[in-house]
Amino acid sequence: MRNTNKQDIIDLARRAGNAIMEIYQKDFAVYDKTDASPLTEADLAAHHILVEGLKRLTDYPVLSEESSEEDKKDRLNWDQYWLIDPLDGTKEFIKKNGEFTVNVAFIDNGKPTFGVVYAPALDVLYLGEVGFQAQKQTGTAPLERISVREKPARASDYVIVGSRSHQSDEFKTFISDYPDADIISMGSSLKLCLVAEGKADIYPRLGLTCEWDTAAAHAIVEAAGGVVLQALTNQNLEYNKENLLNPYFIVKAK
Incomplete structure (x- = not known):
């Protein structure tokens, strides 16, 4: 990410967020992608702002959730690139609960090393650079450093991110090791950010996600002193795999 002004990336994420909010505050059209997931006008507006902006500001290629299939194949040859989700939490956007984000990550040889997660409806921004620090900004307040919290002494003291009402069998099995733990819910990549800022201890994601869903928040978690581990192998979650x-x-x- 050499010669990249991080403030430029933050400003770009905010611009994409502002474009999303213009549509969020009025009636909007919802289309279907080939996988039948909802696609809003806001996805595409943010996509164009981010892709065009990153290409103007840096020399690195960009992969977006909305990129062409050709780009999604070509990225296997990329060592360093931007990985973005223009609107993470489309369902939250449609429900108008505010828990959706703009995600911008930098991938370096399969690892997310820098990330910005911006929740425009909440006006909350998270920023993390691995090996440096993680920060949070609410509104126009100054950036403040965030970090994961110390491991609770008792299993019952844990705060776990997950659904209170729609729990899979895998999630129920996982939390059985934490009797009386507090369960909190949140949409989109904000779930990872709850761990990064010390408001939760564990987020078990026992369901499918794509690389662009997690990369930016993954970098923030690591910058805050946390880890994102594959559930079956306990190895670090990796990026730019054959399967996204x-x-x-x-x-x-940690």
């Missing part, structure tokens, strides 16, 4: 789907993973403090 992530395996199940666990987010927690």
Whole structure:
């Protein structure tokens, strides 16, 4: 990410967020992608702002959730690139609960090393650079450093990110090791950010996600002192794989 002004990336994420909010505050059209997931006008507006902006600001290629299939094949030859999700949490956007984000990550040889997660409806921004620090900004307040919290002494003291009402069998099995733990819910990549800022201890993602869903928040978690591990192997979650789907993973403090 040499010669890249990080503030430029933050400003770009905010611009994409502003474009999303213009549509969020009025009626919007919802289309279907080939996989039948909802696609809004806001996805495409943010996509164009981010892709064009990153190409103007840097020399690195860009992969977006909305990129062409050709780009999604070509990225296997990329060592360093931007990985973005223009609107993570499309369902939250359609429900108008505010829990959706703009995700911008930098991938270096299969690892997310820098990430920005911006929730425009909440006006909350998370920023992380691995090996440096993680930060959070609410509104126009100054950036403040964030970090994962210390491991609780008792299993019952854990705060776990997950659904209170729609729990899979895998999630129920996982939380059985944490009797009386507090379960909190959140949409989109904000779930990982809850661990990064010390508001939760563990986020078990025991369902499918794509690389662009997690990369930016993954970098923030690591910058805050946490880890994102594959659930079955306990190895770090990796990027730019042949298959863009992530395996199940666990987010927690080191």
